Amino acid sequence: MLINTGVPTREQIELRLPSPERRARGPYAMVECFQEIPCNPCSTSCPFDAILPMGDINEIPAIDLDRCTGCGICAGVCPGLAIFIIDESKGDGTASVTIPYEFRPLPEKGEMVRAVNREGDVIGDAVVTRVLLSKKTKTPLVTVRVADEHVHEVRFFNLIDNKTVCDKTSSKIEEEPKTDDTACATDDDEIILCRCEGITLRTIRDLIREGYTTVDEIKRISRAGMGPCQARTCGPLIASEIARMTGQPVAEIQPSAHRAPVKPMPIEFFLGGDSE
Amino acid sequence: MMYKIDLVVIGGGPAGLMAANTAAEAGAEVLLLERDGHLGGQLVKQTHKFFGSEKQHASVRGIDISTMLGDRLDSFGDRATVWKNATAIGFYEDGVITVDHDGVYKKVKPKRVVVATGASEKFLSFPNNDLPGIYGAGAVQTMMNVYGIRPGHRVLMIGAGNIGLIVSYQLMQAGVSVAAIVEGLPKIGGYAVHAGKVRRAGVPILTSHTILRADGQESVERATIARIDRTWNAIPETERTIECDVICISVGLTPLAELLWQAGCEMRYIPALGGSVPLRNDCLETTVKGVYVAGDVTGIEEASAAMVEGHLAGLEAAASLGFKSDSYDAERKDCMEQLTALRSGPTAEKIRTGLACTACL
Numbered sequence: 001m002l003i004n005t006g007v008p009t010r011e012q013i014e015l016r017l018p019s020p021e022r023r024a025r026g027p028y029a030m031v032e033c034f035q036e037i038p039c040n041p042c043s044t045s046c047p048f049d050a051i052l053p054m055g056d057i058n059e060i061p062a063i064d065l066d067r068c069t070g071c072g073i074c075a076g077v078c079p080g081l082a083i084f085i086i087d088e089s090k091g092d093g094t095a096s097v098t099i100p101y102e103f104r105p106l107p108e109k110g111e112m113v114r115a116v117n118r119e120g121d122v123i124g125d126a127v128v129t130r131v132l133l134s135k136k137t138k139t140p141l142v143t144v145r146v147a148d149e150h151v152h153e154v155r156f157f158n159l160i161d162n163k164t165v166c167d168k169t170s171s172k173i174e175e176e177p178k179t180d181d182t183a184c185a186t187d188d189d190e191i192i193l194c195r196c197e198g199i200t201l202r203t204i205r206d207l208i209r210e211g212y213t214t215v216d217e218i219k220r221i222s223r224a225g226m227g228p229c230q231a232r233t234c235g236p237l238i239a240s241e242i243a244r245m246t247g248q249p250v251a252e253i254q255p256s257a258h259r260a261p262v263k264p265m266p267i268e269f270f271l272g273g274d275s276e
Numbered sequence: 277m278m279y280k281i282d283l284v285v286i287g288g289g290p291a292g293l294m295a296a297n298t299a300a301e302a303g304a305e306v307l308l309l310e311r312d313g314h315l316g317g318q319l320v321k322q323t324h325k326f327f328g329s330e331k332q333h334a335s336v337r338g339i340d341i342s343t344m345l346g347d348r349l350d351s352f353g354d355r356a357t358v359w360k361n362a363t364a365i366g367f368y369e370d371g372v373i374t375v376d377h378d379g380v381y382k383k384v385k386p387k388r389v390v391v392a393t394g395a396s397e398k399f400l401s402f403p404n405n406d407l408p409g410i411y412g413a414g415a416v417q418t419m420m421n422v423y424g425i426r427p428g429h430r431v432l433m434i435g436a437g438n439i440g441l442i443v444s445y446q447l448m449q450a451g452v453s454v455a456a457i458v459e460g461l462p463k464i465g466g467y468a469v470h471a472g473k474v475r476r477a478g479v480p481i482l483t484s485h486t487i488l489r490a491d492g493q494e495s496v497e498r499a500t501i502a503r504i505d506r507t508w509n510a511i512p513e514t515e516r517t518i519e520c521d522v523i524c525i526s527v528g529l530t531p532l533a534e535l536l537w538q539a540g541c542e543m544r545y546i547p548a549l550g551g552s553v554p555l556r557n558d559c560l561e562t563t564v565k566g567v568y569v570a571g572d573v574t575g576i577e578e579a580s581a582a583m584v585e586g587h588l589a590g591l592e593a594a595a596s597l598g599f600k601s602d603s604y605d606a607e608r609k610d611c612m613e614q615l616t617a618l619r620s621g622p623t624a625e626k627i628r629t630g631l632a633c634t635a636c637l
Binding site for chain 2: 002003004005006007008032033034035036037038039040041044045056057058077078079080081082102103104116117118119120137138139155156158187190191192193195198201230232233234236237250251255258259260261262263265269270272273274
């Protein structure tokens with residue numbers, strides 16, 4: 001599912017595909033936006049009113065493919081980089097995909113690149129046929145020509161010669177061979193809750209066990225929360241630890257008192273002051 | 277001396293900039309306090325195009341929105357003052373705000389305040405979580421996009437919300453490889469289109485996974501992750517080691533509300549909004565009269581909603597001082613409609629649930 005993987009399902013894609021007649025007729029925008037989010041630049045930017053006006057800004061864009069010319073303006077403005085221009089009208093076994101591509105270096109026209117699908121896997125080769133720079137959107141639109149059968153899969157590309165954005169082979173995650181696990185016994189000593197004062201989770205837990213069950217009590221006895229960050233980092237962590245160990249809801253645990261100044265200041269600062 | 281002014285806006289991010297612009301436009305004298313050396317807050321790190329509609333500058337990159345809003349503030353001349361490198365360090369019950377302005381202690385007593393302090397990042401506890409190479413996503417973005425420093429060579433991202441997905445994408449744009457994105461929930465929290473961008477660039481997204489520990493001699497060399505069950509316990513035999521020199525934590529934000537606590541605003545802990553948030557009325561005024569709020573400090577949302585909230589808070593704060601232009605009613609109605617629209621979709625369900633608990637009469 002899209003919401004678990006970040007990749008739309010085959011069904012979601014197929015439902016968006018235009019009729020075979022429209023696909024053969026000329027370029028069109030493929031809007032791969034499947035989630036209701038508050039966003040409408042595609043619809044307000046279309047000079048042909050092909051992306052229909054949205055009554056509610058959260059609506060999923062709807063496109064009138066009879067009006068769409070495949071001009072690519074929406075692909076350049078879409079903040080989600082989720083619009084691609086597809087042209088299947090050549091009829092020579094190849095088709096082209098225009099991809100919003102915000103990486104450097106940009107490929108050059110005529111350059112061979114590796115065609116990548118929505119999951120980041122290389123599925124073939126592609127040739128760059130156009131690189132369009134826009135001063136307004138600063139989102140380059142790169143058109144690549146791919147084999148017909150790949151045009152609905154290719155949504156990205158990797159440059160050849162080590163100019164790769166993300167080499168997927170290097171991000172393969174190996175299953176951990178089971179090693180001896182001696183770490184757990186000392187974990188609490190290795191976890192720092194208050195980074196400014198260097199107070200460990202073990203210290204905090206020991207204090208809670210001893211009966212210090214408010215953030216302020218723990219602050220006063222351990223100095224946790226008295227450093228430069230003034231408990232902005234450790235305060236919520238200590239509150240949730242108290243909640244876990246005492247069974248109180250986090251909402252009922254008072255944060256430590258908030259007094260001025262909100263950051264540690266030297267005493268001489270207050271003696272100064274401006275005398276304009 | 278005590279500086280006196282109509283309105284102080286605390287925070288120069290998307291919400292604060294909009295509040296300051298709107299109030300200055302209406303005629304109020306505004307002082308904007310920005311902790312950093314430049315305006316824009318998180319906008320300056322956002323190299324991607326924004327969502328939303330034209331009214332929230334959709335399809336414009338965050339960094340460019342920051343410049344637009346800052347230039348607009350400049351156009352008001354003396355009516356809008358900006359203090360950069362200025363941290364509001366205290367908010368007292370008599371309405372005085374103390375400021376560290378470039379190392380100088382200053383006191384300000386405004387008639388109205390808009391608190392737009394944003395949020396801070398949540399952190400995780402796991403063994404060796406203090407090894408060099410473990411960063412919050414905000415720090416990684418600052419290094420890359422503000423200072424042009426690559427944080428490392430191979431990153432393990434923890435968290436598949438919008439920030440985790442976007443920062444992963446930006447890392448790849450900077451030539452850094454992203455080994456995987458690990459998400460504890462069974463589903464991707466960020467927009468599907470952001471997930472699609474990193475997936476097709478070859479990055480696996482591992483849902484129902486968590487980080488168990490980090491290891492390395494001097495700095496991070498590897499991380500151990502595992503699949504987790506519904507109660508967030510690691511499932512035996514699913515452990516994997518990932519070689520990486522950076523672990524980037526992107527597990528959510530929490531409102532940065534200490535000044536509101538100090539001012540005595542009534543607060544409520546609302547998990548759906550990221551932590552303790554101020555109760556407020558539909559003018560974004562808190563339970564302390566004259567103290568308004570906007571942006572992530574009211575609950576974690578997108579920057580588009582923060583800008584509209586800033587507009588509304590600036591409008592109302594100025595109007596309450598008598599700076600009420602002819603377009604007041606129309607602007608107010610427009611802000612309300614924009615917020616309703618931005619929050620009406622299925623991805624904003626959590627925000628709607630949370631916001632239902634924030635109203636005060």
